[in-house]
Each structure stands twice: as C-alpha cells, then as structure tokens.
Amino acid sequence: MLHRFANPARFLRIARWVVPWSASLGLVSGAAGLYLGLAGSPADYQQGDTVRIMYVHVPAAWMALAAYATMALASAVALIWKHPLADLIAKSTAPIGATFTAIALITGALWGQPTWGTWWVWDARLTSVLILLFLYVGYLALWNAFDDPTRAARAAAVLALVGVVNLPIIKFSVDWWNTLHQPASVLKIGGPTIHPAMLTPLLLMALAFLCYFITLLLLRVRGELAARKLRALQAARAEG
Amino acid sequence: MTRKRRRLFVVLLGMATLGIAAALVLFAFEDNLVFFYSPSDVAEREIKPGQRIRVGGLVEAASLQRTPASPEVSFAVTDMRRSLKIVYTGILPDLFREGQGIVAEGTLRPDGAFEARSVLAKHDENYMPPEVADSLKRAGVWQHREPQQDASGKARP
Structure with a gap:
C-alpha cells in the first residue's frame, strides 16, 4: 500500500487531482466558517465577543498537533x-505546522488577556505548546545544519x-494537572460542551x-520534488 | 530478520523507552507541573507564610467583601472541601464573580489568610449564548458552576 504512493510520478498525478478539490473545499468552508463565526453566531454568555477568537485558535491548535503527527509518521516511514x-513530506510539513502553532499561541494570548487577565502564564498546556513550536523550529534548523541531505x-x-x-502531553495536560487553560470542549467523553x-x-x-494544510503540503512537496530534480540535472550537467 | 524489520523494531523500542522515561519524569515532577494548589493542597502541604504560591478554586457565594473607598477586596475560594480567605488590592478581572473559578498568586499571611498579588479568572469548557444560559438557569438545570465541580473547574463525572 505504502509502496504505491512512494512513487513520485504517481504522487504527482494524485496531488494534481487533489489540490483543486482541497483548495476549493477549504475556500468554501473557510468563507462559511468566517461568516458564521464573526457575524452569524451568538456571543458567549461570559466572554462576550471574545469567544470568536476560538474559531481561529482551536482549529490552528488542532492542526498544529495534526501536522506534527503527519511529520512524525512520515519521518518514521522514511527511517x-x-x-x-517520506523525507520530503516530513520536511514540507514542518513550516506549515510551525505556522499553525504560532497562530495558536498568538491568538491564545489575545484571548487570554481579556478573559484570564494575562497574556501568558507558564501552565502545562501553554508551555507544552511552546515546546511544540521549538520542536518545529529545531527540526527546520537541523535540516539546514547539514550539507548532505x-x-x-x-x-x-x-x-x-x-x-x-x-x-499526548499537550492533549492531556489539562486533565493531568491543574492548569489555567480550560479542559477540552469538543473532543471529550460525554460529547461537546459547546452550544451547536x-x-x-x-x-x-x-x-x-x-x-488548507493538505493543499499547502501537496504544493510544497511538489516544489521539493522539482528542486530535487533540478539538483540532479545540475549535477549531471556539471559532470558531463 | 530483514533490515527493514530491524529498523522498525529499533524505532518502536526507542519510542517506547522514550515514552516510559517521559512518563516517569512527569510523574516525579508532578508537584512542579501543577499551575496552582487547591485550598486543600495548601492545608495538607503546610505551606509556610511568605512562600509564593498560586491558589485556585471557585469563589464562594456571598463571600465577596469590598472595603469602602479602597480597592481592597476579600473573598473565599473553595474546592468544596476546604475554603481559603483571599485578600487582594487591585482590579479584579472581568470574569470575576461568585461561583467563578479563579487563580490567585501571592503568599499566606501568618493569620492564615492569603494575600494575593494578582488574580486571574479561569474559564471553563462551557460555551453558550447568553439566552441559553438564562433559560438553563430559569429551568433549574444550571449546573456549570455548582458544587459538583472540583477546584480546577472540571465537572466531575
């Protein structure tokens, strides 16, 4: 199964077919989500309009974790x-995941100031997400630290x-320890505690x-494949 | 055993070892990983006056007292087992109200009260429009801030 998709030519064929679909589905759901989130949904009974930050913060945090899982899975397959x-997929995931993590941290700070009364605290959830950002940055730095790819x-x-x-530390930090960050509202036993x-x-x-993640990842992998082909061609020309 | 097989086992073994090591470290550091103590923790741990700690809990109903013509307030936080009196001089966060979860940072005074230097509001995992909150309260099924919660604001199963 994996071997089928390891073929770059077949991957490019699939990617060319998936990208328009994922891009348009992302645009449509993003437009609908932004409209409903910013205008078509009620304010929260306690937070007021500050709750609308959640519509960016929570998806960004989920995707920060999902992107890392993708990157780690691709890395394991590569090893x-x-x-x-697999290496190219892992490498292409890192900047996207780092950006999602940064968005989650920044929007979280913007939400924390009016709600908690502080931009940042060193509780287990916030600190472990900051470590996730450092892992992404360290991963990218490591890629660039070697001459031999x-x-x-x-x-x-x-x-x-x-x-x-x-x-798992990020996901369960709010259950294992006392944190300022609230526990999960959607992915929890007993169903979501968010109004429909x-x-x-x-x-x-x-x-x-x-x-957005799928589209960007496929485009980046396509770019990496083109860059690798270019390097091979240049090497062949230098020899010939 | 093929080389792929061997690499697979090395990776799995490495991940398992790492996972166990991380679990042991986190377990050993549990006291340092909690962001705040509950009033019961404060009593059990015999924290000395002057030691800087954070205390969290729900603000007890009808415990808020304001000093006239001064920003000093006092209130009690509870984890439903013990409660602790907190004295604070300053502006309370918008979300502060009786029944709300808060985290206060400061020191214990020799008389047993807690002198807070900062008070943060804790938000729970419930999100709903104001009308829904009102109708829940009217129907008498409002339970998000009631005693079945523990100090961290998590509903007990």
Whole structure:
C-alpha cells in the first residue's frame, strides 16, 4: 500500500487531482466558517465577543498537533522503509505546522488577556505548546545544519520522532494537572460542551484549516520534488 | 530478520523507552507541573507564610467583601472541601464573580489568610449564548458552576 504512493510520478498525478478539490473545499468552508463565526453566531454568555477568537485558535491548535503527527509518521516511514517521498513530506510539513502553532499561541494570548487577565502564564498546556513550536523550529534548523541531505533527513527524522512524546502531553495536560487553560470542549467523553450555534462555525473552520494544510503540503512537496530534480540535472550537467 | 524489520523494531523500542522515561519524569515532577494548589493542597502541604504560591478554586457565594473607598477586596475560594480567605488590592478581572473559578498568586499571611498579588479568572469548557444560559438557569438545570465541580473547574463525572 505504502509502496504505491512512494512513487513520485504517481504522487504527482494524485496531488494534481487533489489540490483543486482541497483548495476549493477549504475556500468554501473557510468563507462559511468566517461568516458564521464573526457575524452569524451568538456571543458567549461570559466572554462576550471574545469567544470568536476560538474559531481561529482551536482549529490552528488542532492542526498544529495534526501536522506534527503527519511529520512524525512520515519521518518514521522514511527511517524504516527509506521511501524517497517520506523525507520530503516530513520536511514540507514542518513550516506549515510551525505556522499553525504560532497562530495558536498568538491568538491564545489575545484571548487570554481579556478573559484570564494575562497574556501568558507558564501552565502545562501553554508551555507544552511552546515546546511544540521549538520542536518545529529545531527540526527546520537541523535540516539546514547539514550539507548532505541524506544525513540531514535522518537527524531531523530522529528529532521528529523524539518530539512525539510531547503530543499526548499537550492533549492531556489539562486533565493531568491543574492548569489555567480550560479542559477540552469538543473532543471529550460525554460529547461537546459547546452550544451547536458555536460548534458549527468551529467545525467549518477546522475543515477549512485541514484543507488548507493538505493543499499547502501537496504544493510544497511538489516544489521539493522539482528542486530535487533540478539538483540532479545540475549535477549531471556539471559532470558531463 | 530483514533490515527493514530491524529498523522498525529499533524505532518502536526507542519510542517506547522514550515514552516510559517521559512518563516517569512527569510523574516525579508532578508537584512542579501543577499551575496552582487547591485550598486543600495548601492545608495538607503546610505551606509556610511568605512562600509564593498560586491558589485556585471557585469563589464562594456571598463571600465577596469590598472595603469602602479602597480597592481592597476579600473573598473565599473553595474546592468544596476546604475554603481559603483571599485578600487582594487591585482590579479584579472581568470574569470575576461568585461561583467563578479563579487563580490567585501571592503568599499566606501568618493569620492564615492569603494575600494575593494578582488574580486571574479561569474559564471553563462551557460555551453558550447568553439566552441559553438564562433559560438553563430559569429551568433549574444550571449546573456549570455548582458544587459538583472540583477546584480546577472540571465537572466531575
């Protein structure tokens, strides 16, 4: 199954077909989610309009975790089965995931100031997400620290796998320890504790973020493949 | 055993070892990872006056007292087992109200009250429009801020 998709030519064919669909689905759900989130949904009984920050903050945080999981999975496939595409997928995921993490941290600070009364606290949830950002940045730095792409890929893949430990810590930090950050509202036992009028725009925005991630990832991998081809051609020309 | 197989086992073994190590470290550091103590924690741990800590809990109903012509306020926070009197001079956050979860940072005074230097409001995981909150209250099924919650604001199952 994996071997089928490890073929770059087949990957490019699939990507060319998926990108228009994921891009348009992302645009439509993003437009609907933004409209419902900013105008078509009620204010919260306690937070007032500040609750609308959630429609960006929560999808960004989910995708920050999902992107890391993707990156770690691709890294594991690259380390174990040495598929030529897996390294490129992992490498292409990192900047996108880092951006999602930064968005989650910044929007969280903007929400924390009016709600909690502070931009930042060193509680377990906030600190572990900050560590996630550092993992992404460290991963990218490691890729650029080696001249030999094969060695860079291996070192970065090991770092990505080590960082997986952080994912359950982020998810369960709010249950394991006393934190200022509230526990999960949507992905929890017993169903969401968000009113449907607020859950709808949230899920639409989550779909938009997911589509955006898929689109951007496929485009980046396509770019990486083109860059690799170019390097090979230049090397062949220098020899010939 | 093929080389792919061996690499798979090395990766799985490495991840398992790392996971166990992380779990042990987190377990050992549990006291330092909590963001705040509950009033019961404060009593059990025999925290000395002057030691800077954070205390969290729900603001007890009808415990808020304002000093006339001064920004000093006092209130009690509770984890439904014990409560602790908190004295604070300053502006309380917008979300502060009786029944609301808060986290105060400061020191214990020798008389047992807690002198807060900052008070943060804690938000819980419930989101709803104001009309829904009102109708829940009217129908008598309002339970988001009631005693079945523990100090961290999490509803008990």
